[in-house]
Structure formats: C-alpha cells, structure tokens
Amino acid sequence: MPATEFDAIVLGAGAAGMMCAAVAGQRGRRVLLLDHADQVGKKILISGGGRCNFTNIHTAPDRFLSANPHFAKSALARYTPADFIALVERYGIAYHEKTLGQLFCDGSAKQIVAMLLDECAKGGVDVRCGQPVGAVEHGDGRFRVRFGSADFAAPNLVIATGGPSIPKMGASGFAYDLARQFGLKVVEPRPALVPLTLGGDDVLFRELSGVATPVEARAGKAAFREAALFTHKGLSGPAILQISSYWRHGEPLAIDFQPDAAPGWLLAAKRDRPRATLRAALGAILPDRLAETLADRIALPGELAAQTDRNLADAEARLRRWSFRPNGTEGFAKAEVTAGGISTAGLSSQTMMAKSVANLYAVGEAVDVTGWLGGYNFQWAWASGVAAGKVI
Structure with missing residues (x-):
C-alpha cells in the first residue's frame, strides 16, 4: 500500500512537537503530527500542578545545561518568553507570576493544550494519536514512517518525542534510538530536576519526612536558594530539584540551613540569650524537628554561655555548609525532565x-539542552520548535 505523502512528519505531540507543527503548518506546509499516546500534550497537562508553568520571564542561556552551553542561545533569542506570552494573551488565557519569574495559568493547563491544538488547526496540521510508531526509514530524500498499520512519507522529519522522564506518561528513550539509527551521537541521559536519596550516616534525616525549610543548596559552583523538603527517601523541594541537575553521583551536596541569618548569629545569641541551648537557638530559625536533629549531630550540650566562641563559630560554619552525600536519585520515574540527549554537536543551532x-530535525527535551526548574524547559520547547518549524 503506498505511503500517504506530507511535507513534514513530526514525531511527538508534546510542547515542542505541537509548536513546531503549528508554525510549519501556518507557513503552508502539509504537516503530519504523530504520537503514540492516546491524547496530545500529556506532560503539559500535569505540569505546574495542572496549571502549566508555561514560561519564565527571566529566561537566559545561562539557565540551561548542555555539553555546549552556547547552543541554546540562537533559538532562545529568536523566540522569547514575550513571544509566547503574546500568544497566550491572544487566546485570552489568564495567567500570573508565582515566584522567580514563573508564569502559570490562572485556570488549567488544558488551556495551553487547547491553544496549541487550535494553532495546529489553523495550519491544517493532521494530528493522529494512539498508535505505536514502528519502523522509520530514509531513502531517496524521503522519510517513511509506519504508524500503527499505516505508512506515511515526507522529505522532512522532526524528532520531538522527549526523554525518558516520567515513564508512566509513556515517556521513553525512543528519540535516542532514532537518533543513533541516523548516526547522531547521544549524550548519556540522566534524571534531572529530581529528588535525591539519602543513606549511610545521613539516613536519620529521612525521619524528618514532611519538614521543609528555606536553604541554599550547593553542588560544585552551582547554588540555589529556595525551599528544601525532607522526604521518606531523602531530599526534595525546589532547591534540591534545581541542584540535582548539577549534582553527580558520589559527590557531596552542601546545604546552608541559615541562608538569611547574619554572620556571627550564634555568637550574638550567646550574648543575648546566654542560658538558651543550641537546640533552642536553632529552633528560633528552623522547624523544631530539624533544629533538634541538627543540634544532636553538632553535640554542644548545655547552655550557650558554656560554649567557647570557637565552638559556636565552628557550629555556625557547619550549619552554613552541612555536607550530605546522596546515594542516588529517585530516577526517571520522579524526574521532571531528562538531562543529556541528542548531542548538539550534530545539530544546527539555527x-x-x-x-x-x-x-x-530534533527539538525540545530530546536534545541535550536542559533548563532550570520553573518554566525554562517549556520555553526551550517553544523556541526550538519554532526554530525548526520556520524552515521545514
């Protein structure tokens, strides 16, 4: 049976794939958008607690990780948060800034998916879901794709199938298999924006499950000041998710438990409250259970007045750079995104x-470009999708 012909086939109806298909379709291209899931935009729908953190107004290239830190500059410069916000506003979707430049829908992530589908419809994009993508072949200047029991062909093919994070949503390493099939290199994928697990001497901190506090988390030269959350497996919360993208297995992770306290605050507490214990002093700035655990580990019994200034200075220094050695992450099942992916060395940044x-072409999360938490990965999806959509 002959293959149905299109100008372009886009594999993956997520954020990057839908954006790419819509842009190309509105340029007059005959576009086929395929996804094995039973509906489009499944990751969009669960993002931001169902409200879709669709961009970040502070987007800049230095907030993305890649083997080539310069690769994302071109696409991000040519399609900015302001461009996507203008699209959202044209559709009358109400939104708000939560914190740190993160923009969310006032209503539901369904509004973003509906908007993207409408943009695809304006471009006459043929959207098909719910069948497995089978063989993908290339010859005589055409890509041939088996989708379910049907065959399609086009001179342009876009890989927009994402990474393996959140496999329960149907995510897989399909993009990498396809890239390797065509001779493209893949930077080793790993979970990013993911909770870290604790063991060994740190295991007692798992008993603090449910306790959250503002911290500054450090790994190497990277540092993030947001909330950390203790879990029954280890550490989570925005600060931990952020730093997880920079942390490497076997390396230590440093936590400042008093990022807003003035230097020398313990010595000041000794002067102001000499009869207080270390636990009481910590309890004034930290949740009680955490204060008790840290005080027990530091082990300075008795009143502050009984402690030498040196011991208190050492205790403060330890609290400012408390060292954990995570024994791993919670893996792709809990990772919001995937770091690594199709190597940018084999792609045009334009x-x-x-x-x-x-x-x-390859766009979105399938590529070795990974943003910070807070809408950055969506902005990369929009920008990379547009970059490809304008030329296919």
Missing part, C-alpha cells in the same frame, strides 16, 4: 537540523 542527515 534550524535544529542534523548536520549529517539533511531534513532530519
């Missing part, structure tokens, strides 16, 4: 096209 295979 068009997202493979340098070695004409008219083969």
Whole structure:
C-alpha cells in the first residue's frame, strides 16, 4: 500500500512537537503530527500542578545545561518568553507570576493544550494519536514512517518525542534510538530536576519526612536558594530539584540551613540569650524537628554561655555548609525532565537540523539542552520548535 505523502512528519505531540507543527503548518506546509499516546500534550497537562508553568520571564542561556552551553542561545533569542506570552494573551488565557519569574495559568493547563491544538488547526496540521510508531526509514530524500498499520512519507522529519522522564506518561528513550539509527551521537541521559536519596550516616534525616525549610543548596559552583523538603527517601523541594541537575553521583551536596541569618548569629545569641541551648537557638530559625536533629549531630550540650566562641563559630560554619552525600536519585520515574540527549554537536543551532542527515530535525527535551526548574524547559520547547518549524 503506498505511503500517504506530507511535507513534514513530526514525531511527538508534546510542547515542542505541537509548536513546531503549528508554525510549519501556518507557513503552508502539509504537516503530519504523530504520537503514540492516546491524547496530545500529556506532560503539559500535569505540569505546574495542572496549571502549566508555561514560561519564565527571566529566561537566559545561562539557565540551561548542555555539553555546549552556547547552543541554546540562537533559538532562545529568536523566540522569547514575550513571544509566547503574546500568544497566550491572544487566546485570552489568564495567567500570573508565582515566584522567580514563573508564569502559570490562572485556570488549567488544558488551556495551553487547547491553544496549541487550535494553532495546529489553523495550519491544517493532521494530528493522529494512539498508535505505536514502528519502523522509520530514509531513502531517496524521503522519510517513511509506519504508524500503527499505516505508512506515511515526507522529505522532512522532526524528532520531538522527549526523554525518558516520567515513564508512566509513556515517556521513553525512543528519540535516542532514532537518533543513533541516523548516526547522531547521544549524550548519556540522566534524571534531572529530581529528588535525591539519602543513606549511610545521613539516613536519620529521612525521619524528618514532611519538614521543609528555606536553604541554599550547593553542588560544585552551582547554588540555589529556595525551599528544601525532607522526604521518606531523602531530599526534595525546589532547591534540591534545581541542584540535582548539577549534582553527580558520589559527590557531596552542601546545604546552608541559615541562608538569611547574619554572620556571627550564634555568637550574638550567646550574648543575648546566654542560658538558651543550641537546640533552642536553632529552633528560633528552623522547624523544631530539624533544629533538634541538627543540634544532636553538632553535640554542644548545655547552655550557650558554656560554649567557647570557637565552638559556636565552628557550629555556625557547619550549619552554613552541612555536607550530605546522596546515594542516588529517585530516577526517571520522579524526574521532571531528562538531562543529556541528542548531542548538539550534530545539530544546527539555527534550524535544529542534523548536520549529517539533511531534513532530519530534533527539538525540545530530546536534545541535550536542559533548563532550570520553573518554566525554562517549556520555553526551550517553544523556541526550538519554532526554530525548526520556520524552515521545514
């Protein structure tokens, strides 16, 4: 049976794939958008607690990780948060800034998915879901894709199937298999924006499950000041999710439990409250259960007045750089995104096209570009999708 012909086939109806298809369709291209899931935008729908943190107004290239830190600059500069916000506003979708430049829908993430589907419809995009993507072949300047029992062909193919994070949503490493099939290199994928697990001497901190407090988390040169949350497996919360993208297995993680306290605050407490204990002093700035655990580990019994200034200074220094050695992460099942992916060395930063295979493109999370927590990964999806959509 002959294959149905299109100008472009986009594999993956997530954020990047829908944006790419809509832009190309509205340029007059005949576009086929395929997804094995039973509906489009499944990750969009669960993002931001169901309200979709759709961009971040502070987007800048230095807030993305990649083997090539310069790769994302071109696409991000040509399609900015302001561009996506303008699209959202054209559809009358109400939104708000939560914290740190993060924009969320006032209503539901369903509004973003509906908007993208409408944009695809304006471009006449043929959207098909709910069948497995089978063989993908290339020859005579055409890509041939088996979808369910049907065959489709086009001179342009876009890989927009994301990474393996959140496999319960149907995520997989399909993009990497396809990239390797066409000779593209893949930077080892790993979970990012993911909770960390604790063991060994740190295991007692798991008993603090449910306790949250503002901290500054550090790994290498990276540092994030937000909330940390103790869990029954280890550490989570925004500060931990952020730093997890920079942390490497076997390395220590440093936590400042008093990021807002003035230097020398313990010595000041000794002067102002000499009869207080270390636990009481910590309890004034930290949740009680955490204060008790930290005081027990520091082990300075008795009143502050009985402690030497040196011992108190040492205790404060330890609290400012408390060292944990996570024994791992909660894996792709709990990771919000995937770090690593299709190597940018084999792609054009202008068009997202493979340098070695004409008219083969890769966009979004499938590529080795990973943003911070807070809407940055959506902005990369929009920007990379537009970059490819304008040229296919």
